[in-house]
Amino acid sequence: MFDILMYLFENYIHSDMEVVVDHDELTDELTRAGFHRQEILKALAWLERLAELQDSQTKPYLNRSPNSAIRIYTAEEAARLDCDSRGFLMYLENLGVLDFATREMVIDRVMELDTPQFTLDDLKWVVLMVLFNVPGREDAYDQMEGLLFEEPEGLLH
Incomplete structure (x- = not known):
């Protein structure tokens, strides 16, 4: 899973390329890159939870x-x-x-x-x-x- 996060960060976020928003397209691309579907879904869920952490209702102690x-x-x-x-x-x-x-x-x-x-x-x-x-x-x-x-x-x- 961490390898997928690194791949996404280096190839999309860190390189300033346009991020593919569609989960299906992104999953297909990551599958073509050699990653397993279950690990891809875990990595995408990890990123979604990262975005949720900014919501004060999700983790009120962060305020x-x-x-x-x-x-x-x-x-x-x-x-x-x-x-x-x-x-x-x-x-x-x-x-x-x-x-x-x-x-x-x-x-x-x-x-x-x-x-x-x-x-x-x-x-x-x-x-x-x-x-x-x-x-x-x-x-x-x-x-x-x-x-x-x-x-x-x-x-x-």
Whole structure:
């Protein structure tokens, strides 16, 4: 599923090509590209849920903005997001790339990925996809895009 998301992001969103709106056409194209139909449907549902996260009724906690709260990860989140990944999220918050709401959106989307292995590089792409889909976060998207192609020096936290 993550490979499909990457394919869509690189071939449509990131390349500024016109996005195919029709799900059937998109599914057919992805099938021709070698992806399995069930994985395609999961990836499209993942993208739809990403769009739904911007609706305050879907996740009302995203409207809150705690000033000095510390994020405590559940056991499932800590299993998916290793220490380096959690440190990178904190690093992005300290830089101002992520705020409370976008961090929670990233964690939500990571937890919905159907992948046995999840790496720091995968996390960077999820962050980029989330920021691309959040209106008003263009500067954060540009900053994250720069971070995606360069490794930060020193400690992340």
